Amino acid sequence: MKRKLFLIIALLMVASLVLSACTSKDPAPVNNGGDKPTGETIKIGGILEMTGNIASFGQSSRNGIVLAFEEINAKGGVLGKQIEFVLEDNKSIQVESATAAQKLIQQNGVAAILGAVASSNTLAAAPIAQDAKIPLISPSSTNPAVTEVGDYIFRSCFIDPFQGVVMSKFAIENLGAKTAAIMTDNNSDYSIGLTEVFKEAFTAAGGKIVSEVAYVSGDTDFNSILTSVKNAGPEVVFIPGYYDSVGLILDQAKNNVGFSSDIVFLGTDGWDSPTLFDLAGDSANGTYFSNHYSPDADSAIVKDFIASYKAKFNGAIPDALAATAYDAAYMIAAAIESAGTTDAAALRDAIAAVQLEGVSGNIKLNEKRDPVKSAVVIKIDGGAQTYYSTVEPN
Amino acid sequence: MDLSAKTIEFLQQLINGISLGSVYALVALGYTMVYGIIKLINFAHGDVFMLGAVFGYFAITMFGLSFYPALIVSMVICAALGVVMERIAYKPLRNSHRVASLMTAVGLSLFFQNFTVYRIGAQPKAFPRSAPVNWNVFGVNISSRQVLILATAVVLMIALHFIVQKTKMGKAMRAVSFDRDAAMLMGINVNNTISFTFAIGSALAGAAGVLVGQYYGVVNPLMGTLYGLKAFVAAVLGGIGILPGAMLGGLFLGLAETGVSAIGYSTFRDAVAFAILIIILIFKPAGILGKNTREKV
Incomplete structure (x- = not known):
């Protein structure tokens, strides 16, 4: 009994550890970008x-x-x-x-x-x-x-309704996809919103969503949900998430779960970071995402x-x-x-x-x-972002 | 031989679960060894695991080592860290109330996390690694990374079993675990034995950190908290203080999490791990192997 109590106390203490870890991430000072403060x-x-x-x-x-x-x-x-x-x-x-x-x-x-x-x-x-x-x-x-x-x-x-529609149209018209899977970050309003929009636009255009899986930002193990996605056999996989998770997902899809390169991964502006290439390496090649601007414009x-x-x-x-x-x-x-x-x-x-x-x-x-x-669609190729097309609002 | 789609998916998920579970098992072993010998739940253990991954990262990026040398370097540094940690933080408190040591462990954990954030930043870092080879066995995909993680974990566990069962130090560890005062009276150097236990446990955590780094390809200063907690659950599940229990608990937890994701409840995977902890505490607080064996380390 004493041991049980001890373990429960221990668990509570660890719970507090997790909470405090959430609030005390980084003491790093932040630069102030402006000029010296004066009255004027x-x-x-x-x-x-x-x-x-x-x-x-x-x-x-x-x-x-x-x-x-x-x-x-x-x-x-x-x-x-x-x-x-x-x-x-x-x-x-x-x-x-x-x-x-x-x-x-x-x-x-x-x-x-x-x-x-x-x-x-x-x-x-x-x-x-x-x-x-x-x-x-x-x-x-x-x-x-x-x-x-x-x-x-x-x-x-x-806004997302536009961005989600752009990627859905792109999947159907440019890639000729009829089936899609969606991977949602359930911890993000951005990701949940885009999932809804994409799903609606894709099914309205005659496509079929064959698999919907969820993760939460901060996860590192995606092998299991990727296995489910792979077995559903989609032509495209839409991941409206942020680069830190997406980088890991792309890598694990290709290298751990064995996705074939025929399955195209699609994303949104949350992918736009060089860290994505660091995390995913070559696995990022051949994917597309929508963005606000391209330096090639x-x-x-x-x-x-x-x-x-x-x-x-x-x-x-x-x-x-x-x-x-x-x-x-x-x-x-x-x-x-x-x-x-x-x-x-x-x-x-x-x-x-x-x-x-x-x-x-x-x-x-x-x-x-x-x-x-307008939005631009960017293709990741050879470890770099390349401009693919511009989509005007209608 | 052709397998049906369902069977392939099941086998694939089984492989995913075993890979994840073997990491939990390695970390859980450290928890359970330390608990077995001084009845302390070392909550800084998860952060030793994180530091192991960070050391592995620097061994590869800064010193250009390949995977196995980096693994060994990381294990050695973690072992030294474990000994220092025990000598500075836990030894002075060995005869005081257990909660005092527990608080110290939590403090150490926060220290390790924030010190690492301070030194290397909170950004996740990409763990450098070579491209894997994928084998297709009857439609089931097996990655060389999964084989690596599993093989390394098994080798380390066999080595641990050998140390505990066959060496003089292992015998001393078992003796101290059984009765510290009696062991001291029999001429066993208790301090050294405890330090040795910390060294072995921390080395295993360091190895697990490097394995996770190469498997998932990412290292960050806060990764230790969740893995540490899960490994703690694994240790309690198997019966804290019992070595085979930690391995069993780790594997069980890895499979349970993967199973929950596989049936479509991926966002509940963490919840499931802790639900298991609560259930085991209510119905069988001694853990799965709690009654079958009296052997402790």
């Missing part, structure tokens, strides 16, 4: 995934924002004031995103917030911004629910953006996260300029009316505060 600055907050599971996304987004604000400040800032960027790390988790929003609004007194990347994290921060009536622009949260939080919440990227504004990004960040090529974050930063600057004030209500109206040519396409918001713009 406009503070813009940032909530980004600087550490944790999808840190690559947060870091790219930060770079995009920092570059945009530097360019704007070099041209004299907005309303004659410099922009100061106050960045908070949400450690890729929801609780920290909400805490960061509180801190930015109450302690730093920011005029607006940029972030977060993952829809789940933005959904945690958005209600706080909405209640405080501080405009929030997410650069890359594609779940429709994000802007449904309220009229102070905006985004600079397209032929436009002057994109070329300028790539050149200045490379100059500032040691020759790194900006990914889509950097592109949409760069656009979000320009959106907020343009809105402050046209509103002529940082007063919240006026700023909100100005963001809703903003129109600009961004590096990720033309930005014009619809009545749901979502931009209507």
Whole structure:
């Protein structure tokens, strides 16, 4: 009996260990991207995934924002004031995103917030911004629910219904697929939303979903669910997930479970990270995913953006996260300029009316505060992303 | 010979489950050995496993070692770490209340995790490895990685059995486990024996870390928590303190998790592992092998 009690106490203690591990991931300091604070600055907050599971996304987004604000400040800032960027790390988790929003609004007194990347994290921060009536622009949260939080919440990227339809159409029209399997990250609003959209579009177009399996972000063993998928015999496998899991899935599919190369893996903008290649290696070749922008696109504004990004960040090529974050930063600057004030209500109206040519396409918001713009399909080939096609919104 | 689709799927899942289970078994062995000898549940054990994977990662990326040398290097470093950990953190508390040691273990676990995050960052790292060979046996796919993980685990378990049963040190371990004071009176160096147990247990955890690294291809500083917990469940399931029990528990847990995923409840796999723990604590707290054998290490 004593031993049983001891084991139960032990278990409880470990449970507390897991919880504390969730909140104390990384003490790493985060760089502040803005100029030196003076009395005459406009503070813009940032909530980004600087550490944790999808840190690559947060870091790219930060770079995009920092570059945009530097360019704007070099041209004299907005309303004659410099922009100061106050960045908070949400450690890729929801609780920290909400805490960061509180801190930015109450302690730093920011005029607006940029972030977060993952829809789940933005959904945690958005209600706080909405209640405080501080405009929030997410650069890359594609779940429709994000802007449904309220009229102070905006985004600079397209939304999942569009992205899901693009990939479903691509599977049917370009690959001639009639059967598909879907692997969903049940811990992510983004993944669950895209699964619904893809399923609906694919079956409406006469396709059949032969297998649906789920995992949760942070899993490392996918052999078992991949075996189920393989035995269902799909022509394409749609994985609306993030690169950290997807990289492992692609590797295990080919190397542990023995998927044949005829089965094509399809994904969405969550795949856009070099870490995917590190994790998946050659197994990533021959897959396709939808994205916001491609550095191969032929436009002057994109070329300028790539050149200045490379100059500032040691020759790194900006990914889509950097592109949409760069656009979000320009959106907020343009809105402050046209509103002529940082007063919240006026700023909100100005963001809703903003129109600009961004590096990720033309930005014009619809009545749901979502931009209507094109998507690109990217093929992974030879360990690199290559531009495949552009799909316009209809 | 042609097998039906159902049979192929079953065999495939069986292979997946055994590969996963053999990792749990290796980690569980360390838990159970330490528990057997000083009645401490060493919750830092999962993090020794994580550090094993990290050492293996650096042995391969920085020193260009191939898999087996990296495995051995990682096992040696983990063994040393286990000894140091025992000497610094647990030995001074050996005669105090058991909860004190348990708290220390939890503290150590947090320390290892956060120290690793501080040193190498929280980003998952891709574990370097060579391309596997896939064999198709009657439609069932067997990867060379799965063979590697299973073969290495079996060899290590046989080696452990040999050490415990056939060597003088093994005899001392069994004696200390049976009755520490009596063993001391018989002239056994109890301190050295306990250190040796920690060394062996930690080396096995380190090996499991490297195996997981090469199998799944990823290493991150927080990976130890969940594997440590699962291995703890495996150890309790088999009967904590009993070596064959840890192996059995690990395999059972691996198969149970894979089975749950296979029938379509993949998101419940962690829940199943802990449900097993609760059930075993209620109905048979001594574990599956708890009554059949008195042999402890």
